[in-house]
Amino acid sequence: MEISHYKSPLGWIEIETKDKALIAMHFILNPKEKRSPNKKINCKIEEQLANYFNNKSLDLNFKMKPKGTPFQQEIWKLVSQIELGKTLSYSKIAERYGNRKAIRAIGAAIGKNPILIFIPCHRVIGSNGSMVGYAGGIPNKKWLLEHEGFPIQKSLDL
Numbered sequence: 001m002e003i004s005h006y007k008s009p010l011g012w013i014e015i016e017t018k019d020k021a022l023i024a025m026h027f028i029l030n031p032k033e034k035r036s037p038n039k040k041i042n043c044k045i046e047e048q049l050a051n052y053f054n055n056k057s058l059d060l061n062f063k064m065k066p067k068g069t070p071f072q073q074e075i076w077k078l079v080s081q082i083e084l085g086k087t088l089s090y091s092k093i094a095e096r097y098g099n100r101k102a103i104r105a106i107g108a109a110i111g112k113n114p115i116l117i118f119i120p121c122h123r124v125i126g127s128n129g130s131m132v133g134y135a136g137g138i139p140n141k142k143w144l145l146e147h148e149g150f151p152i153q154k155s156l157d158l
Helices: 040-053 070-080 090-097 098-110 138-147
Strands: 002-008 012-018 021-028
Touching: 002 040, 002 070, 012 040, 012 090, 021 040, 090 098
Parallel strands: none
Antiparallel strands: 002 012, 012 021
16 A cells, blocks of 8 residues: 655645555544655646646546445445535435435445545535534535635625
8 A cells, every 4th residue: 555645725635546446535633744645646636636626627537446345335336426605405316326215225325435535525515505524524524625726615694
């Protein structure tokens, strides 16, 4: 397994790869030891993170192999289809999955997403538009959505 660290506008991102595939990517407070990418795949991933944060087009020309159950894999695949600047509610994901009653299980699967940003679970919101459940923290979720051009309401219109 190869681990590298990328300094983003939101803080450090730890990148884990294995067998030429991205297996995990998550926010961390501070790496104990900053690791620069040694493998070609880690360099590609860091390049695409830089593109993302600099509003350039993404070319996810590397394999992603997040570890999870078949159900989680299916939900992450659905989440991966949410376009940049768009959001979907948990209930819409449940509809696309084909089981509206599976909202809680879907929420749990989304919460276990090991590849933040590239499997864009930050684009999943509550049915009422609320910013709920993000492993990277709600402030990061709001930042990512605003960065992608999704308007976030700062206060109630009274």
